[in-house]
Amino acid sequence: DSGVTQTPKHLITATGQRVTLRCSPRSGDLSVYWYQQSLDQGLQFLIQYYNGEERAKGNILERFSAQQFPDLHSELNLSSLELGDSALYFCASSVEVGQGGFEQYFGPGTRLTVT
């Protein structure tokens, strides 16, 4: 158990709908990352938040948005869903202790199916 929780585990919805994925980082971790893993693809970085502020943006579509709340949990909002948005969405958290390498700890993921 990584200490990172994600809800829900599975989500099935229709095209055009909007969903919210939730992530609670490990206790003490200030950084939250969101990733998308589509079939046969690697982990695609979407966005990072650090202590409530957006820090880095990857290949995140304009239909997607995220935020990190004062209690450090994060939500990823996906709107106007398309079939191609079906994927595993992972959240990861990490402690940042200044410059240097650090590891990310991943949650179990949310499997989104758009029909």
Place this chain on the structure above:
Amino acid sequence: DQQVKQNSPSLSVQEGRISILNCDYTNSMFDYFLWYKKYPAEGPTFLISISSIKDKNEDGRFTVFLNKSAKHLSLHIVPSQPGDSAVYFCAARRFTGNQFYFGTGTSLTVIP
């Protein structure tokens, strides 16, 4: 643009033998590299890392080798065990950067 590449989607080895998983990167600014292991229905878990000031890092049965001139790293698992069967992701980042770049993964099967 895939800056981290794992060109072998799958690998099968016999139990007790060595497993070698390869990873190539294109960005010479990367200076920290990680390997993650992922079982089905779980999130990736951190396995081992190496910074660019080293060319080898060892942790038990797992050793990561870094060849900066070739922009190549590899993960060696010796001896391989059936429990090592999983998807292995290579990742890279810059010390001063915030983004991790992941490869597409290699599915390792260790045959008993």
